[in-house]
Amino acid sequence: MPGGAPPPGGGRPPGARALGGGAGGARGRRGGRARGAPPQPVALALAVQAADFAGLAGYGLFGALGHEEYLRQAEEDLRALYEQGLEVHLRVLEAGDFEDYCSALGLDPRSSAARVAYAGDPELAGEPFVYAGQRLAELAPVLLDDHRARVRMSVACAVLLEALGDDPVGQRRMAAVMRYVTSVYLALAEGAGEGCHLLTLRCHGPEDGEQLTSAVDVCVEAGRLQPAGRDVEAFCVTLAAGVASGGEGALLLHGDPDGPSGGFPAGHSSDGPSGGAGSGPRVRGWALAGGRLRPMTAHEVFDELADDAARGLPFPPGVVPQPGFPLPGFPEAGGGGGPLG
Structure with missing residues (x-):
């Protein structure tokens, strides 16, 4: 101690x-x-x-x-x-x-x-x-944000350890999961393109296990991903916990409304309820099911935003739901039977 x-x-x-x-x-x-x-x-x-x-x-x-x-x-x-x-x-x-x-x-x-x-x-x-x-006026909000991220990490780490164990086999699996979620984060940043986007994650373990949440700003300037500190760690550990525990949930990428094409690069079509290109903020989504991520349809993204609003989160005005793009798959191992093989 x-x-x-x-x-x-x-x-x-x-x-x-x-x-x-x-x-x-x-x-x-x-x-x-x-x-x-x-x-x-x-x-x-x-x-x-x-x-x-x-x-x-x-x-x-x-x-x-x-x-x-x-x-x-x-x-x-x-x-x-x-x-x-x-x-x-x-x-x-x-x-x-x-x-x-x-x-x-x-x-x-x-x-x-x-x-x-x-x-x-x-x-x-x-x-x-x-x-x-720092002066305290500058320090306090940064310290609070950092603290909240560390608390989220602590909760997610407990779930991760429970799912994988802390023996040598569990440590190897944990390394594999963390490599995977890092590749997912980088793919999301690349797909988001220029601007400062918001990435949110909500998941829970199978059979309604503990709810985990995380959010991080993904900022890309001149093609380079900018550092985001503790929030990136919290996001990756939270996603790792959802993957390792075979969890359920949703990952949403809110495009920067001031970025090119309203938040995402050209070339991604929309099949959502709003239809067409639209002029509001773009939101793409991925469903987490059984510890695996798959792209949502635009209709599913709209439904997830509506569910978030029912939980008390603001519904983006003029939002243009769009389907998620493909993300790296989890490397298969052994004889299957779960996200860790």
Whole structure:
């Protein structure tokens, strides 16, 4: 469990009380670091949202500070750590998740040990979010987006491991699945063409297993796919979980309405309810069934958008549903009988 030893220089890291965290690293727990070794990263959890702050204030995590004062103090403390040359790993301090975490591990949520352990919890998927000296107004929305993506990754990773196992055979299968979903993502980007498109995924395991969702902006400029960070990881892991578990669901590619041909390159015809070329945003789709992806018809895309609207998502005005184009198939293995052969 990540520990709570102070960084070099002794004492609690500036802002550890306000931020809800402490220094991490095994060397820190053993009392000191090897001579000449770089300082251990500092892991901190930040109550960005007012609701989380209010839910945790009763535990005395923030002293007498109000939320706005807490955020101002947090920014000062983060900048101080950064200027000392320390690497700071941040995560969002969520009230319900923190309480569940403490309950599961038998920790007192009022204790500094609980805050330190939560801040550096290795079970949250993905590489740590490293503070780069930003102002809090700039940092907060990026940190929240990153946190949501890491949570989606954590949930999907659990499904993936349950489907494949963590033994050597399971690891080989996982590598094959991840290669496949990466090829799918690249094919979607190539088919989308120039512009910034939205890719959404909704799936669940067989027999109505846990619902998984993911979304990522796919931006192509001058024929080059632009980096999209953690959201791409979350999308690929979520799709991998759906594939490996033999899941059901839908993948939609919303074309950039400002891009060429209303969002997709010329040459893809429309057979949808809107008919013709149309002038609204194009949406293509693929159905996930039994862990396999197949192109939807335009009518199926329209129905999926209508189902999304029934679930509370906005229905794109003037949308032009279009059929999905062919995607790479999953490599067959052995004697068949599922997406992993």
